[in-house]
Amino acid sequence: MHYFVTGATGFIGKRLVGKLLQRKGAVVHFLIRKESEGKVAGLREHWGVTAARAVPVFGDLTSKKLGVSVDETKALKGQIDHFYHLAAVYDLEADAESQIAVNVDGTRNTVEFAKAIGAGHFHHVSSIAAAGLYEGVFREDMFDEAEGLDHPYFMTKHESEKIVRQECKVPWSVYRPAAVVGDSQTGEMDKIDGPYYFFKLIQRLRQILPPWMPSVGLEGGRINIVPVDFVVAALDHISHLKRSSGACFHLVDPMGYRVGDVLDILSKAAHAPKMNLFINAALMGFIPKSVKKGLMALAPVRRVYKAIMHDLGLPEEMMTFVNYPTRFDCRETLAALKGSGIACPNFKDYAWRLWDYWERHLDPDLHIDRSLKGTVAGKVVLVTGGSSGIGLAAAHKFAEAGATTIICGRDQDKLDEACKEATDKGYTFIAYPADIADMADADRFVQVLIANHGGVDFLINNAGRSIRRAIEGSYDRFHDFERTMQLNYFGCLRVTMGLLPGMVARRKGHVVNISSIGVLTNAPRFSAYVASKAALDAWTRCASSEFADQGISFTTINMPLVRTPMIAPTQIYKNVPTLSPEEAADMIAQACIFKPVRIATRLGITGQMLHAMVPRVAQIVMNTSFRMFPDSSAAKGDKGAKSQLSAEAVAMQQMMRGIHF
Numbered sequence: 001m002h003y004f005v006t007g008a009t010g011f012i013g014k015r016l017v018g019k020l021l022q023r024k025g026a027v028v029h030f031l032i033r034k035e036s037e038g039k040v041a042g043l044r045e046h047w048g049v050t051a052a053r054a055v056p057v058f059g060d061l062t063s064k065k066l067g068v069s070v071d072e073t074k075a076l077k078g079q080i081d082h083f084y085h086l087a088a089v090y091d092l093e094a095d096a097e098s099q100i101a102v103n104v105d106g107t108r109n110t111v112e113f114a115k116a117i118g119a120g121h122f123h124h125v126s127s128i129a130a131a132g133l134y135e136g137v138f139r140e141d142m143f144d145e146a147e148g149l150d151h152p153y154f155m156t157k158h159e160s161e162k163i164v165r166q167e168c169k170v171p172w173s174v175y176r177p178a179a180v181v182g183d184s185q186t187g188e189m190d191k192i193d194g195p196y197y198f199f200k201l202i203q204r205l206r207q208i209l210p211p212w213m214p215s216v217g218l219e220g221g222r223i224n225i226v227p228v229d230f231v232v233a234a235l236d237h238i239s240h241l242k243r244s245s246g247a248c249f250h251l252v253d254p255m256g257y258r259v260g261d262v263l264d265i266l267s268k269a270a271h272a273p274k275m276n277l278f279i280n281a282a283l284m285g286f287i288p289k290s291v292k293k294g295l296m297a298l299a300p301v302r303r304v305y306k307a308i309m310h311d312l313g314l315p316e317e318m319m320t321f322v323n324y325p326t327r328f329d330c331r332e333t334l335a336a337l338k339g340s341g342i343a344c345p346n347f348k349d350y351a352w353r354l355w356d357y358w359e360r361h362l363d364p365d366l367h368i369d370r371s372l373k374g375t376v377a378g379k380v381v382l383v384t385g386g387s388s389g390i391g392l393a394a395a396h397k398f399a400e401a402g403a404t405t406i407i408c409g410r411d412q413d414k415l416d417e418a419c420k421e422a423t424d425k426g427y428t429f430i431a432y433p434a435d436i437a438d439m440a441d442a443d444r445f446v447q448v449l450i451a452n453h454g455g456v457d458f459l460i461n462n463a464g465r466s467i468r469r470a471i472e473g474s475y476d477r478f479h480d481f482e483r484t485m486q487l488n489y490f491g492c493l494r495v496t497m498g499l500l501p502g503m504v505a506r507r508k509g510h511v512v513n514i515s516s517i518g519v520l521t522n523a524p525r526f527s528a529y530v531a532s533k534a535a536l537d538a539w540t541r542c543a544s545s546e547f548a549d550q551g552i553s554f555t556t557i558n559m560p561l562v563r564t565p566m567i568a569p570t571q572i573y574k575n576v577p578t579l580s581p582e583e584a585a586d587m588i589a590q591a592c593i594f595k596p597v598r599i600a601t602r603l604g605i606t607g608q609m610l611h612a613m614v615p616r617v618a619q620i621v622m623n624t625s626f627r628m629f630p631d632s633s634a635a636k637g638d639k640g641a642k643s644q645l646s647a648e649a650v651a652m653q654q655m656m657r658g659i660h661f
Contacts, residue, residue, distance in 0.1 A: 007086030011190040061106040065113045076117040083119035096152035103156035122172040124164045129157040139329045171245035178224035178252040184350035187357030206272035221324035250330040269352040377402035382456045385463030387414035393585035399427040408434040436491035446498030455502030488532035507551035555591040558600040
């Protein structure tokens with residue numbers, strides 16, 4: 001048996017050729033560009049056959065009769081029993097011109113070539129997209145009934161099938177696979193497409209929320225998904241059955257799932273939060289198309305929409321298919337497969353394999369240099385308060401990654417000690433004494449940075465002071481609020497605003513502000529500290545909006561409790577689970593690499609949600625903790641006394657890891 005295959009190097013085609021070659025004495029001729037001749041040996045090795053059984057035919061899908069030479073065309077005439085046409089553009093994001101050139105013109109050229117060589121039977125692999133956005137059940141004997149073909153992918157799939165139906169002069173069959181995903185046994189896939197676009201969103205949900213946390217999903221329309229091994233097996237089996245010309249087969253999952261069900265199944269496979277509540281996406285259907293089109297014509301609306309879709313890792317076209325209205329009847333396919341043992345597996349049974357393969361091989365983050373070295377090497381990084389604690393740990397990471405690392409602090413001895421540590425480890429810090437709380441000194445320091453380094457690329461606003469004291473113990477200590485605000489807010493702003501003009505001029509720069517989990521939880525006994533950090537958070541939100549189009553980005557880190565000299569005076573923290581400075585420095589590194597708007601712990605996010613949704617309950621919880629954990633002896637002015645915790649307090653400490661009490 002002799003076969004001819006276009007698209008033999010593609011995901012489905014490569015597997016189909018392998019399947020055909022398993023037949024005794026089978027010889028497969030496959031179309032390939034002349035410039036891809038170097039791939040032939042590798043393909044034969046993959047298929048495990050000799051040159052006599054896998055024969056390349058050099059040509060081009062976009063050329064008349066595939067651009068195959070006259071001699072080769074004559075040699076193939078009358079030799080091909082089955083001709084499979086799989087070559088096509090399967091990318092929703094591809095431009096209309098390229099899709100027309102390949103899907104429409106390419107199919108016409110292929111049909112002409114099949115006629116020229118007198119192929120025994122022409123098998124056209126179309127797609128369920130040929131039905132467009134048909135409302136209802138689309139049967140295998142339906143074609144002209146297709147509707148909603150505005151999208152280039154739908155249009156070209158429909159037009160290419162029309163060419164086969166109207167212009168093919170040899171017996172033909174059409175196969176319409178659903179959305180093809182990876183192998184149901186191995187999960188193997190070659191690209192991100194279809195349902196895979198939602199994988200990154202699910203991964204992000206898993207990163208910020210615990211798996212037991214209920215989440216909201218879209219119910220949406222029905223989406224049909226089939227694994228590639230089912231498509232290949234079904235195509236191979238059906239194409240070898242004796243039948244007349246003009247048959248059509250839907251290679252689909254007879255069940256089908258709603259978009260929400262698919263997302264929920266994938267969430268379970270990823271150990272992400274389960275989607276317990278579904279919002280019917282059809283609710284948005286009441287908005288007239290003319291209104292939607294008018295809104296999208298507005299530049300701000302279009303920009304926001306694009307930003308949201310980009311942040312979620314979704315192509316803009318995906319929203320077109322959330323309310324996908326078509327279901328597919330497949331009785332002809334089921335009848336043809338009866339007794340063969342070939343059936344579409346249940347999506348729930350192999351979704352975990354798809355997820356595992358994607359996360360190991362296809363996750364876009366795997367192919368991007370997400371190392372700290374790739375981000376900051378050769379760049380100028382300033383870490384304020386870099387002579388100890390979190391700042392020093394972060395400075396070591398930056399210097400080790402190849403950054404020009406600048407640290408500043410008030411204590412020259414500590415700066416010298418930090419520089420010695422760096423030298424002992426094989427790299428250097430550039431240290432400047434500076435009191436950021438002093439506006440004049442902050443201005444002087446900024447001018448030194450500009451003169452000596454031309455500004456900075458990354459600014460880590462880490463310098464700060466914390467005071468743990470109840471408000472009732474602060475009536476005569478208003479200076480606590482003034483000095484905390486002076487450093488944590490005004491000093492930070494003075495340095496940032498001094499360096500921003502240089503960043504704007506270069507149209508690049510990133511600012512990381514070390515805030516506190518207390519801003520999210522409104523931690524009692526930290527009114528001075530939380531207020532100063534909340535002011536910084538608010539300023540950062542305003543600034544990030546103003547500079548969003550100038551290449552400047554900001555990250556706020558709502559840092560949990562870290563074991564540093566700043567918390568040493570509070571004795572009860574010795575029994576509280578805390579982060580190490582190195583773990584906190586890792587968060588700063590991630591802020592520079594990924595540049596998110598905010599980094600916060602799950603506990604911090606939960607606290608913020610609690611205050612937003614049930615503020616009275618949040619107040620009761622925080623008041624309970626306030627009464628349970630007294631002021632430290634240092635705050636009371638008695639540095640010799642030891643604070644004792646009750647069993648309840650110890651239990652609560654362990655439960656609410658990292659919160660400020």
